[in-house]
Amino acid sequence: MIALSGVAKRFANGTQALKNLSFDVAAGEFVSLLGPSGCGKSTALRLAAGLLTPDAGKVLYAGGKPEIGFVFQEPTLMPWADALTNARLPLDLKNIPGREASDRAAAALVRVGLAGFERAYPRELSGGMKMRVSIARALVARPQLLLLDEPFAALDEITRNALGDDLLKLWREDGLTILFVTHSVGESSYLSRRVLVMTPRPGHIVNDIALPFGRDSRLAPATIEAQRVISDALNTAMAA
Amino acid sequence: MKRLMDILLPFAVAALLLGIWEWAVAHWQVPPYVLPAPSAIARAFADNFSSLMDALASTLAVTLEAFAAATILGVVTAIGFSQSRVLERTLYPYAVILQVTPVVAIAPLILIWVGFERINLALVIIATLVAFFPILAGATLGLKSADFNLMDLTRLYGASRAQSLWRIRLPTALPYLLSGMKTAGGLALIGAVVAEFVAGSGTATGLAWRIVESGNRLEIATLFAALALLAFTGVMIFAALSLLEWALLRRWHESALSQS
Numbered sequence: 001m002i003a004l005s006g007v008a009k010r011f012a013n014g015t016q017a018l019k020n021l022s023f024d025v026a027a028g029e030f031v032s033l034l035g036p037s038g039c040g041k042s043t044a045l046r047l048a049a050g051l052l053t054p055d056a057g058k059v060l061y062a063g064g065k066p067e068i069g070f071v072f073q074e075p076t077l078m079p080w081a082d083a084l085t086n087a088r089l090p091l092d093l094k095n096i097p098g099r100e101a102s103d104r105a106a107a108a109l110v111r112v113g114l115a116g117f118e119r120a121y122p123r124e125l126s127g128g129m130k131m132r133v134s135i136a137r138a139l140v141a142r143p144q145l146l147l148l149d150e151p152f153a154a155l156d157e158i159t160r161n162a163l164g165d166d167l168l169k170l171w172r173e174d175g176l177t178i179l180f181v182t183h184s185v186g187e188s189s190y191l192s193r194r195v196l197v198m199t200p201r202p203g204h205i206v207n208d209i210a211l212p213f214g215r216d217s218r219l220a221p222a223t224i225e226a227q228r229v230i231s232d233a234l235n236t237a238m239a240a
Numbered sequence: 241m242k243r244l245m246d247i248l249l250p251f252a253v254a255a256l257l258l259g260i261w262e263w264a265v266a267h268w269q270v271p272p273y274v275l276p277a278p279s280a281i282a283r284a285f286a287d288n289f290s291s292l293m294d295a296l297a298s299t300l301a302v303t304l305e306a307f308a309a310a311t312i313l314g315v316v317t318a319i320g321f322s323q324s325r326v327l328e329r330t331l332y333p334y335a336v337i338l339q340v341t342p343v344v345a346i347a348p349l350i351l352i353w354v355g356f357e358r359i360n361l362a363l364v365i366i367a368t369l370v371a372f373f374p375i376l377a378g379a380t381l382g383l384k385s386a387d388f389n390l391m392d393l394t395r396l397y398g399a400s401r402a403q404s405l406w407r408i409r410l411p412t413a414l415p416y417l418l419s420g421m422k423t424a425g426g427l428a429l430i431g432a433v434v435a436e437f438v439a440g441s442g443t444a445t446g447l448a449w450r451i452v453e454s455g456n457r458l459e460i461a462t463l464f465a466a467l468a469l470l471a472f473t474g475v476m477i478f479a480a481l482s483l484l485e486w487a488l489l490r491r492w493h494e495s496a497l498s499q500s
Contacts (some may be wrong), residue, residue: 108372
């Protein structure tokens with residue numbers, strides 16, 4: 001689906017954010033990009049979305065650039081617009097006729113569990129519900145590739161777990177390809193099939209861990225074992 | 241009950257002060273050409289009602305035209321700035337120069353250029369210059385305050401500049417623009433009055449002229465009546481713009497929420 005090959009990126013202030021970053025994500029995979037804060041994960045995700053261009057290296061899409069959905073760490077909603085209008089935004093920007101756009105946005109809100117909240121403004125919604133609107137907005141244009149930038153970092157654990165389970169469900173139902181940026185070992189061990197461990201200064205991938213099946217719940221033995229493997233890899237990488 | 245008190249208290253204070261004023265003028269026998277009693281001012285207002293209303297209409301017309309012109313010019317310029325950094329860097333200093341130069345100082349020049357035969361246009365231009373800057377400054381800041389991530393989203397979905405301007409930048413700018421408009425409304429009135437003062441005798445027919453004329457004739461009660469009318473007009477303009485702000489922002493913006 002997407003491959004980054006030998007990518008380098010320097011910030012405007014001169015910091016080398018990424019150097020020789022390479023990884024690929026196959027169609028239908030759920031991949032976590034795991035690393036500490038400031039290791040360039042978000043920059044890598046923006047490069048994958050085409051919102052930034054690399055200084056060196058290439059971002060390649062198999063079969064042309066796919067339809068991409070993007071979820072930020074903050075819900076990033078338009079405060080002046082209700083949930084339906086927020087979820088509609090991608091369709092409005094693509095000039096899809098009003099009626100169809102409304103129907104599809106309403107359907108997307110239903111899918112993320114927000115039926116009946118179409119007319120609610122962001123300030124009337126909880127943090128978790130705002131994030132659900134944000135996910136509905138990312139799904140409404142029927143993306144093949146969904147990029148998420150620490151989407152649950154600002155939420156409490158209960159809400160985070162519920163949203164994680166819903167994301168897994170959407171992934172299975174839609175055959176999405178997901179690249180999920182996180183700094184949580186727990187989240188990556190349960191949600192993803194593969195974990196890419198990243199270290200900072202400059203950011204690059206130091207480990208590519210394929211996780212086994214059998215991680216049906218957060219406390220399943222396979223999930224706990226996966227956590228241990230990921231933590232070890234992270235510690236080794238950080239110590240190096 | 242608390243709301244009622246909020247409304248009644250300022251009026252009670254006004255009534256009390258007017259009462260003291262009335263009593264003091266009578267008690268110390270202050271001559272009416274120094275300080276007329278409130279009752280004398282009310283009488284002067286009633287006696288000159290139709291001519292004062294004509295003067296108000298004239299000043300209000302200049303004020304509203306200048307306010308409309310300043311709003312349109314300010315928003316259009318700010319949109320230009322938001323689309324081109326070069327344009328902003330080139331022109332913003334001149335907007336600042338325009339702002340810091342006292343309008344009284346440039347008003348005579350404008351009157352000469354535009355000509356006394358088109359006095360109304362000259363008044364509108366002067367008042368527009370006074371009201372322009374807060375609108376430009378508010379709209380420029382607002383258009384720049386658009387959420388970076390939302391702007392990225394418009395790029396991700398291949399939106400045009402016009403789309404991101406209309407869907408993201410302009411709604412973001414609205415609270416900033418309205419705040420600038422509230423300042424500009426009062427300034428347009430001040431600008432209109434200053435312009436009338438500078439334009440001077442005979443040609444201008446607004447409230448400022450009535451104030452000058454009444455002063456010259458030592459009709460201090462009429463002067464006070466015109467002054468009170470001017471203050472009342474200023475308050476009404478501010479109230480109308482506050483109402484507009486509330487109507488547009490009440491569903492979503494923090495500033496309007498705290499009042500409801």
